[in-house]
Amino acid sequence: MNFRARHFTVLLISSLVLGACSTTPTQEVKTPEAIVNQSENLASEAQISQNLKQLIGQVAQKQSIPLPILESSFADVKTIASIRKLVLPPSGTFKKNWVAYRKRFIEPIRLKAGKVFWEQNQAFLDKIEQESGVPAEVIVSIIGIETIYGRHTGNFRVKDVLSTLAFSYPDTPNKAAREQLFKDQLQDLILLCWTEAGGQLPANNSIQGVNNSRLNSCLNQNSSYAGAIGLPQFMPGSIRSFAVDGDGDGYIDLKQSPKDAIASVANFMRKHGWQPGMPIYFPIPESGIEAARALADGEPQLKYTVQELIEKGILTKAQGDLQSGGVEPQSKALIVDLPYPDKDGIDQVRYVVGLNNFLSIVQYNRSYFYAQSVAEFAEALGYKNQSVVPANTDAGVVKAPGATKAKTKKTGSKKSKQKS
Template sequence: MSFRISYLLFAITLIGCSSTPNQPTQTQQSIVNQADDSVTEARFSQNLQELLSQVSQAQEIPLPSLESGFSDAKTIPAIRKLVLPPSGTFKKNWLAYRKRFIEPVRLKAGKAFWEQNQGFLSQVEQESGVPAEIIVAIIGIETIYGRQTGSFRVKDVLSTLAFSYPETPNKPSREQLFKDQLKELILMCWSEAGGKLPSNNSAQGINTARFNVCLNQNSSYAGAIGLPQFMPSSIRSFAVDGDGDGQIDLRQSPKDAIASVANFMKKHGWQLGMPISFPVQANGINAAKELADGEPQLKFTVQELIDKGILNKKQGDLQSGGVEPQSKAFIVDLPYPDKDGIDQVQYFVGLNNFLTIVQYNRSYFYAQSVAEFAEALGYKNQSAVTSAPVKTGISATNTEKSKSKKTSSKKKAKPN
């Protein structure tokens, strides 16, 4: 069974990622901030009030401040439509997905973004071990470097999905997910406005205007914010002040976005100088098909996959750009219909760094797109070992690797 957790699911971690669906139509826009009906609106208001009371009591934030900030919160029927699962006749299409994100306009924008932030990207790469190409690829796939960050007020999005999620089998768990994100948004905005947690039940020193601006900032249809499309929980846990101005602004500061993406990837286990994935050998496709269970878990050793003919010996050799034979991996399956409508699957072997990208957005389509976007920018999908491996398995320094790639880049020059 293929691993197909929708873009929205990863909103738990971030995020979620924007890689947003098509922009809302004029009809959808016309119903933004309008309640479905009076019953829905009444239930929405009651549930929101209860959550605000809980946060106020637990975090010692004055309830009147929260009520004022959410006084104009509304459900967004268009959001409820956007999160509905695809119809039963919908066929997942890896080739169509890839074509949407790895295309000339986005790649051109990626090279321009890299040139504009080259010095800082090099610095972050050296400090974090996360390649500049990966950072640039993620931000490009997410929002085309800030061009598509969403047009919904984040407090309305999260409130709608927390208290008015559409009738689906997983409604209870989805609503709880977004209740948690709504709480995270409140704590994030309260902190940004100068509040302390707990605040000793005092709003003294709080910048009310800034608190409201934070609550009202734009987000994707899933509540993801800024260039890298972080969910509130991820902003609180992984976002960093890259430009050193004393605040984190993922909407306007490319440096904050770059540093935050790198920090997220580092904290989720990115391995310095290691490849992301390997294509399955032609004679190993049947064996790969048997092992593909849709679970993003490192469960097979590279040596086992070599023995089954899924990988070649070179891919288990650090000196040849591969990885150590005992490195763990899993099978990535990317389905698509061919020109005759017949189901086909492209297989890859996902390594630790592939799994790290999956933590950013729980989609195989997304992770492989990031990898291929990065390769189009010059990323070398192989180990950085150039001599006898040291204890870490990597002898080439990240600085040397970075310099080499930047030179190459200059010459050449985000829902499943």
């Protein structure tokens, strides 16, 4: 999930999986680089160290974790100046480019890797889709866009990243809010790693049973330049809130276990309002573009009913018909604007109508570009992006007729219907 391609500005909350994956160009993937740990002698190094020590002390006291253990684990923490540049917003002359963004992620290498990943995990993906209602194509799409199925999970030590951004975030208008967010994530990392090491929360001031090696391994694991971890690029807070043990081995491992990653992505989407059997977005006919342009405001809120958009000529009647692959007329929607410069450098905008499931993807990464890419990647894998009238329900999860059988086909056999 990528800070740099942000399409609208909105404050991220701590329960959100932050947009921070080590996404890569479309070239073949090289061997992962060594973890970056070097210090850059920042002028505020001493103050950063003092602030970190204070936070560690607060966490240790509140959670009854022996302070010497945490101090020892953070003794070698480094401040990394390069990531301060990576999280800076684009310059004022930067032009958002939906076409370039889409091309970067919906491309042959990722799609081929997606087919392989699906085939390798087909039975489990079928199971998770039936249980959660989140289509396998969407899960595969998210993991592919995030890390190309684990090929690019970042090359920074997570404790270095979060310490740097928590106490030395670059000077931006939202500096205070961003530092607080990363302080929260650093605390979540400590609690996550303490639990993984066998500690209890709250503990009883006893270090018995705590595996120091596992604690340090967790704190020193690779992450993106914003602290996102593993195949699905979950932030520590999201790992604690939404990650699940998919393979049933009693341990959540988003770095090495595809099943844990698959189940965790599905759980995140389900808990963020994914509606089983419903489409993600609707294309807008040429005749409705002007009306859509007048309503587009960049705010990620479901402001209009589908019926209202039909009456304005932005959608067709079929898109408000559940039996025709659409949704209920009273379903809520928003106008999504995807700007790009054309070959002559003239600003253009593509518009689509985002539905509830579009907004669920936005909760994974707060970018219209990202959410639309996930939808179109899924379509390239065979997702039909239309409603499936439920045949029955089981514990509130909609099951489409023959859904499991449909997923026994090989992926990628159907091309996306949505034009770029």
